[in-house]
Amino acid sequence: MTSSPAPQAASVPVPFRPGLEGVPATQSAICDIDGIRGLLTYRGYPLEQLAANSTFLETAYLLIWGELPTIFQLRDFEQEVQMHRRVSFRIRDMMKCFPAGGHPMDALQASAASLGLFYSRRALDDPQYVFDAVVRLIAKIPTMVAAFQLIRKGQDPIQPRDDLAYSANFLYMLTEREPDPIAARIFDRCLILHAEHSLNASTFSARVTASTLTDPYAVVASAVGTLAGPLHGGANEDVLEMLEEIGTVDAVESWLDQAIKARKKIMGFGHREYKVKDPRAVILQKLAEDLFLRFGHDAMYDVARRLEEVAADRLGPKGIYPNVDFYSGLVYRKLGIPRDLFTPIFAIARTAGWLAHWREQLGANRIYRPTQIYTGSGERAWLPLESRPAVV
Incomplete structure (x- = not known):
């Protein structure tokens, strides 16, 4: 008597994570x-x-x-x-x-x-x-x-x-x-x-x-x-533009409150990985101060420090602190880099x-081939050109 095949386990739907947030894509020994x-x-x-x-x-x-x-x-x-x-x-x-x-x-x-x-x-x-x-x-x-x-x-x-x-x-x-x-x-x-x-x-x-x-x-x-892309590498340019838009230390608090009210992104703040101040930002801030001692002060640094202080009260409880981009632009500008x-x-x-x-x-190579969740139309029959409905 021939045995019937074992029943296949029902596939478990994989949850969709926009941007693959929190989804491990590899194993690595390089950086932690x-x-x-x-x-x-x-x-x-x-x-x-x-x-x-x-x-x-x-x-x-x-x-x-x-x-x-x-x-x-x-x-x-x-x-x-x-x-x-x-x-x-x-x-x-x-x-x-x-x-x-x-x-x-x-x-x-x-x-x-x-x-x-x-x-x-x-x-x-x-x-x-x-x-x-x-x-x-x-x-x-x-x-x-x-x-x-x-x-x-x-x-x-x-x-x-x-x-x-x-x-x-x-x-x-x-x-x-x-x-x-x-x-x-x-x-x-x-x-x-x-x-x-x-x-x-x-x-x-x-x-x-x-x-x-x-x-x-x-x-x-x-x-x-x-x-x-501006969501990845270009944020330090945007930080300088933001600091110049604020202009002075006295304008920081009102500018930040208006930006938060308007749900405007505060450039140089927040990181998907860090819920505290980015350790790179800590070092970059010290590097900026060392540069200013050697080559002269930059008034935008005072604006940046005040913005960090005020933002710690407004955004800190949400885990939003300066990231690597916040002070790096000030360092590069003092070095004379466009x-x-x-x-x-x-x-x-x-x-x-x-x-x-x-x-x-x-x-340990294996070509990347992630799957997708299809959200398009179901199966449809092809229509001749003259039979297709007009698009209004």
Whole structure:
């Protein structure tokens, strides 16, 4: 007698979460966030320790390869990055064809993607290929950002200087002046703060692209395109505009009350992960104060501090506090960086995190293919053109 097949278990509907909020999409050993206590670690190391003691290239090495480098590993990595800072004249010529009024993030996305044409060999199982790709992207992204800034001003790009460290060299290429050592160190610490932050939108984009086993240049280009959106990478520009709109310390309280009443978004406040002040904002505030001691005060900082004080009373009970964008724009402005380069600088730093997730994705890859909840029409019969009802 033939036994009947076992009954199939009824499928359990998966709840829909807009924006995948709270839905685990991967397992990762790169970054950990404790949003209740305001803690952020890279590979287990507290961000505060890295910002105080490390350099961006050392932190990038940690993120990408999982451990702090030895003195010899760091020296070799720094030398390799230094040797690969220059970009092909063909990429510079391509950038000269970009419209001067185009946004630097669009220029960066196109330029990053173009690297795949110059290094088209794809050998994702070859450790040397992976190392070389990491070096090229870490080295060349800053050069391309600085090059477009000068090209759109009608000037030729400045070649990198081999005697300058990573951050000092970028500021030199950008401003045509060798930076003050304090400014260069503060900028380097800013890059550390922005290097990684778990599975945010651009990092998720990078992992989805990486899961198709395309080349790492396409992975970074896709992440740059995602970071360009105003809900992700551009908020620090909006913070400065908000502070300028408020204008003075005395106007803060009334401005904030009106903004809350009108349900207006307070730029630089609130984060999906943190219910306390973003630990990166704490460090950035101190960096801003260090810059002001060296190069002069910025009156907008007083407006920002007062806004934070008043907002703590109005918004703090809801778990809304300053995030990483609140003070970073003030730091970049004091460093003489144009406002529309704030997000490309974010991309320079976050390239380290994107590449770390690229390597991790390759280690246990499965292409991303989430499901959906269909909300369209039921099955319908096709109608000839003359039989279709007129649309009013």
